[in-house]
Amino acid sequence: MKIISYNVNGIRAAATKGLFTWLQATDADMVCLQEVKALKEQIPDILALIEQLGYHHYWFPAEKKGYSGVAILTKVKPNHVEYGCGEQWIDAEGRVLRADFDGFSLMSLYMPSGSSGDERQAKKYEFMSFFNSYIDELRKTHPNLIISGDYNICHRAIDIHNPKSNANSSGFLPEEREWMELFINNGFIDSFRHFNQDPHHYTWWSYRAGARGKNLGWRIDYHLTTKVLENRLKSVRILPDALHSDHCPILLELV
Template identity: 85%
Template structure:
C-alpha cells in the first residue's frame, strides 16, 4: 500500500503544474492533502479528475476562502469519515480529517504555523496542547493510527538547513521540538527517521533566494504511525523532484 502526504499550497495552483498527471504516475492508494485552499463546489473540474483516477474523495475546507483545508483521496472506501475534531476554532480552519478502515485509520493533519506573528504562535501552542489530548483519547479506540501531514515543526537539528540561525524561528522553537519529542515518546514512530538517519532531507523550501535549488529547507511534513503498526512499515521516501508547491510529497509504503 502506498500513502502520500502532500501540502499542495492550493489544489488549483498545483493542478496547473500537472499535479494530476504526476499523481496518476505514483499509483498511490491513499493521498492526504493539506492546504487545499478550496471548497469542493469551487473545483468541479478537479473533482472530476480525482474521480477519473479512481479515488473516493473527502474534503474538509476552512470557512475562510482560499485558506487552509485538508482532504483525503483513497481507492479503498472507508468505513467512516470523521470531519474535524470537535474543537470549534480548529474545525473552522479545516485542519483535521480522518478516514477509518478495517484495521487502521488515516488522518490528514495541517497544524497551524506561528510564523506570521505572536498571536498565531499562541494559537499553535493551543493546538498542540489540544491535539495531544485528542490523540491520546482517540488511540484508546483506534490503536492503529497514521497521522500524516504538515506539522510545521522541525524535530531535530538535522531536519533544518541552518539550526543555529533558526533557533528562534517558529517551527524550530525549543517548545515545539520538545512537544514533537514527547508526542513520539508517547507511542508514535517518525517513519522517515525509522528508515533514514541522514541529514539534508527536507520537505519545504522558502520561495526566496533560490532556497530549493540550494536545498536550504526544512523537514516539516511527516507520516507518524502508532507503534503497533511498526511491523507493517516497508519504506518511506521524500520526493523533492515533485514540484507543484513549496512543499514536496512524502511517500509511505506499508503492508
C-alpha cells in the first residue's frame, strides 16, 4: 500500500507542470492533496484524468475560491468519507477530510499558516487546540489513524535549514514545536523520523533566493500514524525531485 501526501499549491497550476504524468508513474494507491485551490466544477478535465488513472476522488474545498482545500484520491473505494471536522470556520476553509478503509482511516490535513500576521497566527493556535481534542475523540472510534498533510510546523531543529534565524518565525515558534511534540507523544509516530534521523530532509522551500536549489528548506509535511500501526510501516520517503509545487510529496508504504 503506497500513500502519498502532497501540498500541490493549486491543482490547476500543478497539472500544467506534469503532476498527473508523475502521479501515474508513482502508481500510488492513495493520495492526500492539500491546497487544491479549486472547486470540482472548475476542474472537469482534471477530474476526468484522475478517473482515467483509476482513482475514486473526494474533495473538500474552501468556500473562498482559489484558497486552501483538501482532497483524497484512492484506488480502493472507502467504506465512509467524512467531510470536515464539525468546526464551522475550519470547515469553511476546507482543511480536514477523512476516508475510512478496512484496517485504517486516512486523513488529509491542511493546518493554517500563521505567516501572514498575528490574526492568522491566533487562528492557527485555535486550530491546534481544537484539533487536539478532535483527534482524541476520533481515536476512540478510529484507532488505526493516519493523518497525512501539511502541518505548517517544523517539529525540531533538524527539520529546518536555519533554526537560529527562524526562531521567531511562524512554523517554528516554541509554542508550535511544543504542540507538535505533545501531539506526537500522545500516541503517534512521525513516520519519516521512524526510519530516518538524518538532517537536510525538507518538504517545503521558499521561492525566494533559489532556496530549493540550495536545499534551504523546512520539513512541514508529515504522515503521522497512530502507534498501533507501527508494525505496518514499511518505509517513508520524501520525494524532492517532484517539482510541481513549492512543496514536495512524501510517500508512505504500508505492509
